[in-house]
Amino acid sequence: MKYRRLLFSVKDPYSDSSDELFTKAVKENFSYCISHCDDYRRICEELCISSPSDASGLPVIPTLLFKKKQMMNTGCIPLIKATSSGTSGRKSTIAFDTGGLLCGLKMVMRVSKLRNLLSPVPCHYIIMGYKHHRGNKTAVTKTAFGATFFTPALSRNYILTYKKGGYSPDFDRIIDLIVRHSRSRFPTRFMGFPAYTYFLLRIMDERKIYLKMPKGSRIMLGGGWKQFYAEQTDKNSFYSLAEKVLGIKENDIIEFFGAVEHPILYCDCKEHHFHVPAYSRVIIRDVDTLKPLENGKTGLVNLITPMVKATPVLSVMTDDLGILHNGSECSCGLKTPFLEIVGRVAPEDIKTCAAGAEEIIKGVNV
C-alpha cells in the first residue's frame, strides 16, 4: 500500500494536484480487494470490471449492501471494527487495518487545522450522542469520542446514556451541566448529532435559559442533519438559536460529514461547504443510469477512498442525493470541489439513524 501511504502524506489536504497519486492508490487498493475478497470479485465479474482506468471505473458498492452482508478482505488483520448507527437491526460492519487507521490519524490532524480545532486550551465536552460503551461499536460514537481529544478534556458528558440495555437522552442533566460550564474559565465544546443539539437548544429556549458560554466554546456537528437536511433556512435558524441560547456564533459552529463506509473526515469551511479532501473523491451519478454527471447536477453520491485495506469500501454509494460544485464557487479560497447534500432517496425501508433519534425522543415524551 505504497501509494496509499504517499497519498495520506500529502501535506495540504485541499491541494488540487493529487489526482495522479489518487488514481494509483485506488488501483493498488482495487488489486488488493479483487484478490482478497470473493464477494468483491463476484461483483466485479457481474459488472464486467477487470482493470479500471480511474476512480470512476471502479465497482460501486451501495452502503445498503454492507448492511446486508459483512464483506472483508482476507489476509489483513483488522484492528478495530466499527458499525454504522442503523437502528432497524441493519448495520454495516467495517473493519479497519492498522495502516488505514494511521492514515486516518494523519488525515484528522491535517483536516482539523482547517478550522483550528486543535488547541492546548482544556475544554469541557458535551457529547450530543452515545456514551462510549463496550457494547457500542458505532463509528459515530468512536468519532465523537475521538473529537474530544482535539484539546485536553476537563470533562466528558453524554446526552445519550446507556441504561437498562438501551440509550435514552437526558436533557435535564445536560442542561444543568451547561449552566455550570457557562460559569467556568474554560470553554465548552459540543459534539454530536445536529438533531439532538437542535432539540437541546429548543428546550433551553422554551425554558428561557439564555447563557453566554466562555470564549472559545464551539459546537461541532456530525452524523448528518437528516430531517433538517441542507435546508439552509433550517441551518440558519439553528445558527441563530445557538447564538441566542449559548452565545456561540456561527463562525464557531463546525460541521463534519462522513460515513462508516467512507471514513474520510469532511470538515466544513467557513462558508459551511464540504470541500473534498485529497484523500477522497466524489462522483455524482445519474439517478437512472448511474453514469457520472458533470459538476452542478444532482444525483446519487459515490464516495471513493483508498484508505481502508481490511474491507472493500474503496468506492461506495450512499442513499444521499448530492451536487458537486466547482471549488471556485466558494469564496473561502479552497480550490477543491465541494459536496452539497441536497436530500435523500425517497424512503422505503432505508431507515436512518435520524429516524431512530426521533423514536428515542418520542419515547421520552410520551
Add this chain to the structure above:
Amino acid sequence: MIFFDGEIYENDMCDKLLSRFEDRICDTLGNCRLSAKQVMLAAEKISTDIENGAFDDMLSALDVENVSYYKQLIIACLSRENLEYRLKTELGDSDGFIGSPNGITPKIRIQTKPLGVLFHIAAGNADGLPVMSVAEGLLAGNINILKLPSADKGLSIRIIKRLCKYEPLLSRYIYVFDTPSSDVRTIQTLAGFADGIVVWGGTEAVKAVRSLAPPGVKLIEWGHKLGFCYISDYANHTDEFSALAGHIASTKQLLCSSCQTVFIDTDDKTELTLFCEMFLPYLEAAVGKHRNTSIGTRARDTLISYTARLEQAIGIRQISPDVFYGKNCSLIIKDDFELELSPMMCNVLVKRLPRKDIMRTLRNAKGFLQTAGLICDKADRAELTDLLLCAGVTRVTQAGNMSAYFFGESHDGDYPLSRYTRKINIELNDQTEETNI
C-alpha cells in the same frame, strides 16, 4: 411557524398564544357565525386562482403524476356545485320540525350545528390533504386547529392565508401550528381546546391520539385502510388487467385504496402461477409508463434494483419460485388467505381466496377494509359485490378505478360533514315557535 388570527408567528410565541386561545375561541363561538355560503364563496375564489395558475409552481412540485388532472380534480372539489351537493347529501334533510304522531310529546325543531372546535392532525402522505380537512371543517361551521404534518411543503399555509384574505372572518376560524409530533405537551394543550379531533394516519398515529385525547372529546379517525382486488374468472378480462396494472403503477400502492393483495377465486395454487405469468407483462408495461418523475424516487428505485443485482451476484438473494420479478415490480405468491399490506412500490401479493372463504378472510381485516376492485363475469357481479359489502368493504369499484375519486362518495363509509356536526333539538313553545332560530 404558527398561523393565529390571520398572522404568522414564530414558534417561540406558542405559549403566549395558547394562553389566550380559549378566550379567542369563546369570543368567536359566542359572537360570530360562519355560514357555509361564506366558505363556499372563498373556496370558489381559490378555485379560480388555481385555474388561473396561481399555485402552479407548488402543484407541479408535488409527487403526483398527472398534474393537470389533479388540478382539475381540486377545482371540481372546491366548486360551489360540489360543496352544495355535499352539504345537502352529507348533512341530510332532517332540519325542520317534528312532533310525535299522536301529539303526546311536544314539537321540536331539529337543526344541524357545528361541533365547535376541530383539531386536525393531518397525515403527510397526501399533499393538499391538510387543507381539504380544514375546508370540510369550515364548511360544517367549525373553528379549525391544524397540526401540519412535518412533510408539508408550504402549500397548506399558502392556501389558508389566501382563504382568509378572501373572507377575513375565516381568520377567526383557522389556526395552524407546525408543532412536531414529538412535542406532546403542546399537542395535548391543543387537543384540550377541541370538541372533536380529526386524525389522519396509521394505526400508531391513531393510537397516540387516543392516548392523549381528553375524555369526552369526539374522535374522528380516518385511519389507514387496505385495498385489494378480487378476481373471479380471469380468462376474459384483458382490458381490466391493464387497468388494474395501471392503478397499481400509478398509486405505487401507497394509498388506502391501493391494491395490496390480488385475491383469485380459486382453491388451486397452480392457478396463481398461471395468473402471475399472465399478469406480469401488464404490470411491467404499466410501471414503465408510469415511471416516477421525482428524482428521489427514481434514485431509490435505481439504488434498490442495483443493490438487488449485486445481492444476487454475492449469493444473498435467492430467486424464489413464488416470486415473479419484472422490471421495477414483482408478483409475490403467498399461500395463505389473509389480506395484508404488500411491500408496496409495485410489489403485489397474490393469494387464493375461494368465494366461500371471503367472509372469514375479510372479517379478520375488519376495521381496515375500504376499497375492493372487482374483476368477474357479469352474471356474478351483483352477488360478489353484495358479499364484499356484507363483509365490511365500503367501496366496490372496477379494478382500474380503485383509487378514483367519485363525486358524492362517502369516506370510509361515513360522511365527513355529518361527523363534524351535531344534530341539535329545540323544544318549541309559545316563545320559540314564532322566532326563527
